Ligand SMILES: Nc1ncnc2c1ncn2[C@@H]1O[C@H](COP(=O)(O)OP(=O)(O)O)[C@@H](O)[C@H]1O
């Protein structure tokens with residue numbers, strides 16, 4: 001299945017706000033991402049990168065255009081199917097982590113497994129394994145507020161990969177990590193955590209991870225500008 005299209009976006013439009021504040025965050029954006037590849041999306045702040053990730057991940061409904069996943073029209077699905085898609089197919093790392101402050105680190109990572117009805121002890125044990133993988137095994141019992149920004153980002157990554165999604169979407173995953181940690185995380189996400197078929201789509205400003213990309217898409221003012229090859233390391 002490697003090389004088949006994982007996600008195909010066609011002519012996506014998205015508007016925000018009312019009246020004078022009305023802005024078009026996506027202006028006819030079309031893109032594809034294949035299984036087996038890692039695609040980066042780069043561009044200035046406010047260019048629509050987070051909006052695009054949200055629309056292709058089944059989180060934010062577009063005003064125009066369509067998204068196909070494995071050839072299925074995502075936004076034509078009923079809400080329960082969309083929820084199922086988000087739970088079973090997608091791992092999403094939000095720019096600001098979205099960790100639950102009242103849960104421990106391990107419980108945060110276990111959430112997708114709990115939603116998939118895995119028994120509690122089993123889910124927590126699996127969460128521990130993924131925390132070890134991101135180097136945080138000794139933080140399992142702490143609440144997120146006790147962790148640094150970089151550590152919280154790694155918890156969010158562990159939570160996104162714990163159920164082995166075949167599409168992994170990351171919004172600026174290395175923004176609060178130092179150079180070496182950022183590269184280690186990307187290296188690890190790309191080559192170790194998921195099987196070869198997975199598709200990874202990453203928004204980043206971080207030139208240090210360009211070398212890991214198969215393709216780099218440039219966004220500006222809600223439009224996709226160029227598509228250039230990455231280093232594919
Ligand atoms: N929920 C929202 N409500 C109103 N405007 C928004 C919302 N989300 C994004 N926008 C606007 O849409 C544009 C694109 O935002 P975003 O996708 O977050 O860009 P990026 O991730 O590239 O920084 C910006 O002008 C932003 O202000």
Ligand SMILES: [Mg+2]
Pocket residue numbers: 049050051095171
């Ligand atoms: Mg953003």
